[in-house]
Amino acid sequence: xxxxxxxxxxxxxxxxxxxxxxxxxxxxxxxxxxxxxxxxxxxxxxxxxxxxxxxxxxxxxxxxxxxxxxxxxxxxxxxxxxxxxxxxxxxxxxxxxxxxxxxxxxxxxxxxxxxxxxxxxxxxxxxxxxxxxxxxxxxxxxxxxxxxxxxxxxxxxxxxxxxx
Amino acid sequence: xxxxxxxxxxxxxxxxxxxxxxxxxxxxxxxxxxxxxxxxxxxxxxxxxxxxxxxxxxxxxxxxxxxxxxxxxxxxxxxxxxxxxxxxxxxxxxxxxxxxxxxxxxxxxxxxxxxxxxxxxxxxxxxxxxxxxxxxxxxxxxxxxxxxxxxxxxxxxxxxxxxxxxxxxxxxxxxxxxxxxxxxxxxxxxxxxxxxxxxxxxxxxxxxxxxxxxxxxxxxxxxxxxxxxxxxxxxxxxxxxxxxxxxxxxxxxxxxxxxxxxxxxxxxxxxxxxxxxxxxxxxxxxxxxxxxxxxxxxxxxxxxxxxxxxxxxxxxxxxxxxxxxxxxxxxxxxxxxxxxxxxxxxxxxxxxxxxxxxxxxxxxxxxxxxxxxxxxxxxxxxxxxxxxxxxxxxxxxxxxxxxxxxxxxxxxxxxxxxxxxxxxxxxxxxxxxxxxxxxxxxxxxxxxxxxxxxxxxxxxxxxxxxxxxxxxxxxxxxxxxxxxxxxxxxxxxxxxxxxxxxxxxxxxxxxxxxxxxxxx
Ligand code: SF4
Numbered sequence: 001x002x003x004x005x006x007x008x009x010x011x012x013x014x015x016x017x018x019x020x021x022x023x024x025x026x027x028x029x030x031x032x033x034x035x036x037x038x039x040x041x042x043x044x045x046x047x048x049x050x051x052x053x054x055x056x057x058x059x060x061x062x063x064x065x066x067x068x069x070x071x072x073x074x075x076x077x078x079x080x081x082x083x084x085x086x087x088x089x090x091x092x093x094x095x096x097x098x099x100x101x102x103x104x105x106x107x108x109x110x111x112x113x114x115x116x117x118x119x120x121x122x123x124x125x126x127x128x129x130x131x132x133x134x135x136x137x138x139x140x141x142x143x144x145x146x147x148x149x150x151x152x153x154x155x156x157x158x159x160x161x162x163x164x
Numbered sequence: 165x166x167x168x169x170x171x172x173x174x175x176x177x178x179x180x181x182x183x184x185x186x187x188x189x190x191x192x193x194x195x196x197x198x199x200x201x202x203x204x205x206x207x208x209x210x211x212x213x214x215x216x217x218x219x220x221x222x223x224x225x226x227x228x229x230x231x232x233x234x235x236x237x238x239x240x241x242x243x244x245x246x247x248x249x250x251x252x253x254x255x256x257x258x259x260x261x262x263x264x265x266x267x268x269x270x271x272x273x274x275x276x277x278x279x280x281x282x283x284x285x286x287x288x289x290x291x292x293x294x295x296x297x298x299x300x301x302x303x304x305x306x307x308x309x310x311x312x313x314x315x316x317x318x319x320x321x322x323x324x325x326x327x328x329x330x331x332x333x334x335x336x337x338x339x340x341x342x343x344x345x346x347x348x349x350x351x352x353x354x355x356x357x358x359x360x361x362x363x364x365x366x367x368x369x370x371x372x373x374x375x376x377x378x379x380x381x382x383x384x385x386x387x388x389x390x391x392x393x394x395x396x397x398x399x400x401x402x403x404x405x406x407x408x409x410x411x412x413x414x415x416x417x418x419x420x421x422x423x424x425x426x427x428x429x430x431x432x433x434x435x436x437x438x439x440x441x442x443x444x445x446x447x448x449x450x451x452x453x454x455x456x457x458x459x460x461x462x463x464x465x466x467x468x469x470x471x472x473x474x475x476x477x478x479x480x481x482x483x484x485x486x487x488x489x490x491x492x493x494x495x496x497x498x499x500x501x502x503x504x505x506x507x508x509x510x511x512x513x514x515x516x517x518x519x520x521x522x523x524x525x526x527x528x529x530x531x532x533x534x535x536x537x538x539x540x541x542x543x544x545x546x547x548x549x550x551x552x553x554x555x556x557x558x559x560x561x562x563x564x565x566x567x568x569x570x571x572x573x574x575x576x577x578x579x580x581x582x583x584x585x586x587x588x589x590x591x592x593x594x595x596x597x598x599x600x601x602x603x604x605x606x607x608x609x610x611x612x613x614x615x616x617x618x619x620x621x622x623x624x625x626x627x628x629x630x631x632x633x634x635x636x637x638x639x640x641x642x643x644x645x646x647x648x649x650x651x652x653x654x655x656x657x658x659x660x661x662x663x664x665x666x667x668x669x670x671x672x673x674x675x676x677x678x679x680x681x682x683x684x
Contacts, residue, residue: 004446004509014453040341042364044680046389046470051339052433053459056452070337086308087290087363088342091334117383122297122306123367142389144469 014057033065034155037075037099041092042124043082046142047109051081053145066152072098077155083111083124084131096132104155105134108148110141117141184410185401186556188236189618191228191631193243197254200227200242204256207231207238213535213548215620215629216650217256217266218369219274221298222633222642223614227253227270229263230629230646232537234553237620239631244276255281262535262651273298273369285318288362288683302373322348322355330665334363341679349665357660357668359653365683372643377403377477377608380640384630385472387645388681393419393426394623395645395681396475398630401619402643403477406634407609414604415479417558421595422471422482424588427624428499429458429470431581431588434676438578439510441670442519450506454499461495479605489596496593500586507582520575524659524671527572536655538626538648540675543580544572550622551591562594577674612636625649625676647681 040048051068054061061067069075072095084092096105107128110116115126128134138151183189194200208214212231220226225244230237244251253270255278256263265287267278272289275296289296291314294307321329327350334342342363348356368387372380384399385392397419404411411419432455439447459469465488466474474482484492510516526536531544541548545568551559552566567583569576611634619630626648635641656675660668 003505003512007450007505007509008446011450011453038339039335040339040364042366042680042683043341044386044389045341045678046386046392046472048339048341049389049433049470053452053456056456057449058453058456068339082364083366085363085365086292087365088334090311091342091363095335117386118366118368118371121367121371122293123365123370141386141472142470144463 015060015063016058033067034077034152035067035069035075036077036079036152037070037072037095038068038079038081039088039092039095041080041082041088041112041128042085042118043109043111047081047111050142050145050148051079051108054148059145059149061149061152072096073100075099076103077152078103078105078132079108079152080105080112080128081108083115083118083121083126084128085124089125089131092128092131104136105132106136106138106151106155107134108138108140108151109143110139113137113139183405184557185404185416187550187553187620189239189405189620190236191239191241191616191618193241195243195245197242200229200240201254201256203240204229204231205259207233207240208260212238213537214260214262214651215535215537215627215648216646217263217270218631218644218646219270219276219298220633220642220644221274222373225251225274225276227276228631228644229256230631232548232620232627237618237629239618250275250277252277252279254279257281261533262654265650265654272296275299288365290317290360290362290365291315297367298370302370317344317360319346319358319360320356324350326350327355343679345668347665347668352664352666354661354663354665354668357657359657361653361679362683364680366680368684369642369644372640375640377634377638377640380643381476382473384643384645385475387684388647388649388678389470389472390430390678391426391623391625391628391647391681392473393422393471393475394621394628395630395647396473397423397621398619398628399632399643399645400475400477401621402617402630402632403608403619403634405617405619406615406632407611407617408615409478409606409609411479412604412606413557413600415606416556417595417599418480418482418484418604419475420558421592422466422474422480423621423623424592424595425458425462426471427588428585428592429455429462430624430676431585432458434673435506435510435578435581435585437673437676438520438574438670439516441673442516444513444516447506447510447516454502458495458499461492465492476605478608481605483604484596484599489599493593493596496589496596500589503582503585503589510578510582517575519667519670520578521571521573523574523667524663524674525571525573526655526659528570530658531572531655534655534658535651538622538652539577539580539584539624540652540655541626542567543569543576545570548627550620550627558595558598561598562591564588564591574670574674608638610638614641623648625678626652645684647678649677649679649682652677653682
């Protein structure tokens, strides 16, 4: 046990200080916390690796009030990776429909933006946009955790288009 | 003529030519279905392992079945004669149950019918297409089945008092790839687990057709992101064999180094996640920081965190100056001592041991029957590792020790990862200290005739296999990359029953299989 404690103290606090860019014109709601439901719509799992990195001690996204949640009913943001395969179309739509308003959609990675290397395959939809309305896109193959973090920050307090 | 009345053939072993860049590999063409089955049987009974089966429409319909022996890699290529109805091929499942899912995939994607296959449920295609998509010419629209007509997947159900069913997925809780699991449960105990995969099917084999080599290599690098180096090396080897080209020693060393960096990053990530799933958050943050340090070093020295697109047919796109080599050596020293510390903590932690030991046991004889390789296989006494067996240069010069355990439980898979980490670090050090002064990339020769090649490499999860058919002028006419996940998913189905539902995430993590690499 002491080995474990020694390790913890020797390691210290690694979480890096981050600047937060807040747009003051945005409506309340996504101000201090954001719950994200991630759906992998057929990615190569490269984007998932970088998403998972956001929870390591260096980025510690949850310390900024952003956390990944399981139930779509708790989620403010739908974060989609992958080119949206034909078989993930339904599950993706259902997840989106289960989310309460206000809600946003962020497409992460080249695949989710336009299909990426899988573009124009018979089995994919060339990204999220053909399936559900996308608010933000983040290209990159895969984008870095820092880029993903900044893209998530954009969701905070920004005017949101009205939608049913 | 032999006793069956067939013309005498060269025994497979004679077709193998030793190669500098790895294990000998050969494609054996077949025209007679019975001979194909017989050869598959012979390869299996001479100690071979089945690695995968796929089809190709180029130049004419063929079934390709891959077997790994200690002597080398053999791929049987059975030509399918034209027929009035659908083309058929003999199923290997009577003696090789692992072939079943692959044959179902061929049926879904090409429409070739496996004769003798009992389970004819749609697999990767999930019944989505009205016509087999790869039976159509490239670019042609593929008619889809109406959603309302899609039948429910007929899972095998268990009945009896108190038995109920838990469906999970395709969307999982957390940052994971999509797939469906159906548990038959009584109380807390799992009686049966059945997987339904195919949710990440992106039509990769179709996308390969007609691509230039460079753009096909980009696609191959994205078969499964966590194995990008392994997939890229296997693909590059296949192209290089097809062009009768051997990469320079400098390129081979750097490839080996990148492959070990990929293995180290993944093993670090898995060990952290396994600690976390067993209730030790400390493990996740400690291994998370080590992995992040490594990724940042990748960024600094190679320009990318995950090593996408660094390995290309012909060589590698990375060069190391002396300062970089020293920095990487320093990193290895640091990681070696950190991993040793953490291993002691894992070893001594009663809570972890309690969750790890005797959970998710894959018995050695079952592992052998299923043909499990890689980390999962080695944790169940399957002594296969391409790097130690016959890796070619540079592995022959610095062979890593084979990591092996016999218990087959989660703890064994954790231990294998610890052992392999240390071996990987030692191998990386040896590679860095002996980097040859050779060119690292050369232009590929041109080919005037169509040709084919194979590649195989020990990725972090197990053997990654690639096959390529080149048309003249460096255009891919067909290709297939096979991640070991496809072989290992059935093993997970076997391992879970008898365990508690709550242990499934832990067992699943200890396998850490790729959905994308399975569904292609
Ligand atoms: S964008 Fe790149 S890394 Fe992300 S899922 Fe697509 S291919 Fe993989």
